[in-house]
Amino acid sequence: xxxxxxxxxxxxxxxxxxxxxxxxxxxxxxxxxxxxxxxxxxxxxxxxxxxxxxxxxxxxxxxxxxxxxxxxxxxxxxxxxxxxxxxxxxxxxxxxxxxxxxxxxxxxxxxxxxxxxxxxxxxxxxxxxxxxxxxxxxxxxxxxxxxxxxxxxxxxxxxxxxxxxxxxxxxxxxxxxxxxxxxxxxxxxxxxxxxxxxxxxxxxxxxxxxxxxxxxxxxxxxxxxxxxxxxxxxxxxxxxxxxxxxxxxxxxxxxxxxxxxxxxxxxxxxxxxxxxxxxxxxxxxxxxxxxxxxxxxxxxxxxxxxxxxxxxxxxxxxxxxxxxxxxxxxxxxxxxxxxxxxxxxxxxxxxxxxxxxxxxxxxxxxxxxxxxxxxxxxxxxxxxxxxxxxxxxxxxxxxxxxxxxxxxxxxxxxxxxxxxxxxxxxxxxxxxxxxxxxxx
Amino acid sequence: xxxxxxxxxxxxxxxxxxxxxxxxxxxxxxxxxxxxxxxxxxxxxxxxxxxxxxxxxxxxxxxxxxxxxxxxxxxxxxxxxxxxxxxxxxxxxxxxxxxxxxxxxxxxxxxxxxxxxxxxxxxxxxxxxxxxxxxxxxxxxxxxxxxxxxxxxxxxxxxxxxxxxxxxxxxxxxxxxxxxxxxxxxxxxxxxxxxxxxxxxxxxxxxxxxxxxxxxxxxxxxxxxxxxxxx
Numbered sequence: 001x002x003x004x005x006x007x008x009x010x011x012x013x014x015x016x017x018x019x020x021x022x023x024x025x026x027x028x029x030x031x032x033x034x035x036x037x038x039x040x041x042x043x044x045x046x047x048x049x050x051x052x053x054x055x056x057x058x059x060x061x062x063x064x065x066x067x068x069x070x071x072x073x074x075x076x077x078x079x080x081x082x083x084x085x086x087x088x089x090x091x092x093x094x095x096x097x098x099x100x101x102x103x104x105x106x107x108x109x110x111x112x113x114x115x116x117x118x119x120x121x122x123x124x125x126x127x128x129x130x131x132x133x134x135x136x137x138x139x140x141x142x143x144x145x146x147x148x149x150x151x152x153x154x155x156x157x158x159x160x161x162x163x164x165x166x167x168x169x170x171x172x173x174x175x176x177x178x179x180x181x182x183x184x185x186x187x188x189x190x191x192x193x194x195x196x197x198x199x200x201x202x203x204x205x206x207x208x209x210x211x212x213x214x215x216x217x218x219x220x221x222x223x224x225x226x227x228x229x230x231x232x233x234x235x236x237x238x239x240x241x242x243x244x245x246x247x248x249x250x251x252x253x254x255x256x257x258x259x260x261x262x263x264x265x266x267x268x269x270x271x272x273x274x275x276x277x278x279x280x281x282x283x284x285x286x287x288x289x290x291x292x293x294x295x296x297x298x299x300x301x302x303x304x305x306x307x308x309x310x311x312x313x314x315x316x317x318x319x320x321x322x323x324x325x326x327x328x329x330x331x332x333x334x335x336x337x338x339x340x341x342x343x344x345x346x347x348x349x350x351x352x353x354x355x356x357x358x359x360x361x362x363x364x365x366x367x368x369x370x371x372x373x374x375x376x377x378x379x380x381x382x383x384x385x386x387x388x389x390x391x392x393x394x395x396x397x398x399x400x401x402x403x404x405x406x407x408x409x410x411x412x413x414x415x416x417x418x419x420x421x422x423x424x425x426x427x428x429x430x431x432x433x434x435x436x437x438x439x440x
Numbered sequence: 441x442x443x444x445x446x447x448x449x450x451x452x453x454x455x456x457x458x459x460x461x462x463x464x465x466x467x468x469x470x471x472x473x474x475x476x477x478x479x480x481x482x483x484x485x486x487x488x489x490x491x492x493x494x495x496x497x498x499x500x501x502x503x504x505x506x507x508x509x510x511x512x513x514x515x516x517x518x519x520x521x522x523x524x525x526x527x528x529x530x531x532x533x534x535x536x537x538x539x540x541x542x543x544x545x546x547x548x549x550x551x552x553x554x555x556x557x558x559x560x561x562x563x564x565x566x567x568x569x570x571x572x573x574x575x576x577x578x579x580x581x582x583x584x585x586x587x588x589x590x591x592x593x594x595x596x597x598x599x600x601x602x603x604x605x606x607x608x609x610x611x612x613x614x615x616x617x618x619x620x621x622x623x624x625x626x627x628x629x630x631x632x633x634x635x636x637x638x639x640x641x642x643x644x645x646x647x648x649x650x651x652x653x654x655x656x657x658x659x660x661x662x663x664x665x666x667x668x669x670x671x
Contacts, residue, residue: 257560260554263554264551267542267543268542355532355538358532359527359532359599360523360527361552361555362523362555365555
């Protein structure tokens, strides 16, 4: 493919700026969050004193927790970027451009879009670092120097984002290369088996038993590690069980649906419970964490009153700070992920939305349906996962969860803020939907 | 004398510097099937959009006279009133069907009635009867991806009829179909509209489709070149 053709392909079509700008923004958010999270964690890896190992272990656990919503956000950004190409590239195939030519054009465009976003993301990281540097650990602020990634670190993250974009573009394009007509048909909804629930319940039961046993037989440090590993296992279990729970919940709602919004919303979830879970799964995990965090805060409050050394109190404070930062990071990623996913869906279904406008279907009907398709699974998962976490934490801290008002307040506040942030994300894409409804 | 169900006068519509409609006068009578033919860019789809209240013209007027009640000047209505008119009085069939992929066939048809306030159970029952009448019995619970192009288009025809639309507007309804399926879809479209005393306005490139209609209107450069009554 010569340079002239490539330049023509990469040129944004008139009126399509939002389709180009949105992926850039999405990749920008991904890059900023990755750089900031890794930058924050590296601050602990520079410590060399005897207590550093514990901080490093906890930072690694926080990183693991943030990886899931971060990957979800990265995938959403890549899918959004892929949306604008399909039609034009199918046409190119019909015109006789080779599969290699189509792939090259796709990767080139994806990398350019992701690259622009990544540069914006680096600037975002640099701008945020002074703020992150103010976070206190061991009684003093981390400092800008500690949380700002070195240039090679930034380059590595930017490279990773570009690879993600290129790989996603190639995978997403396979159908266009295989078939020039590249018509996507959804013949049947994705299936989610009930066996997921059985595995999940079994895993929770094993975790419950281990958490009850370990504090009695092991040292504090070992217990922390085991509890953290079990926590990660529980997140995996949530991922396994989540789609099945959403399917059951949406099926029940479908039976009762009396309004077009409810009918549409439940069918959207049933169409792909896994996709619905990908959108809200991060909040379920944040909710799960919120119970842990809330319990932890309650426990720390109790410990503060006991006869603890200054070092122990500082450690307790730092764990609390870390938990809160991890929660905030999770919510930011989930909010961004929902916004990006919604933008992708609106762009993907633009023709359908326009036809619905022609039929006289009110914008409000479609808007309420899509928001319900997010919020309903969100409420189910947020409350459900909080309950699962409560079951796990209950034997460890006894009645502290119920009796400590600070704990209950923290849990309620974190879940409410998370739900509110996601709700706000769904409103953020309303102008895009309105644009799709606008008459051509 | 038969009063036109749709009447347009001196319609003008510009898109930037392009004049899509350059003073169109038109009268369509109840029970007629009218094919609007013309090359790409001739203004035929714009004309359909203006008559149906999808697009507002820059000048001129279009009037819809329902079987019962007063005449409605479509071009004088605001956006939300035009949406309501399309939802309650008109039906639409598009080239690609453009059905909601997540819904089943019967739900796609029933949704239009549900938006108009009909109870789900009644809407589904009514939708199922339309699907059966169009030869789709037993396919009510299939998703759109499980239907052939012709079947999906018949679901779209049922959707256009389920609300009791007096006028059905079809934009290249057979454009994506082979000739045999195209003939079957036209059979279904004509039976469900003019066959029930309703009116059909269809935009098409296909001379065979136009020949099936009672009237043909030729459009070029935003003007009506002429109209003919088909044998």
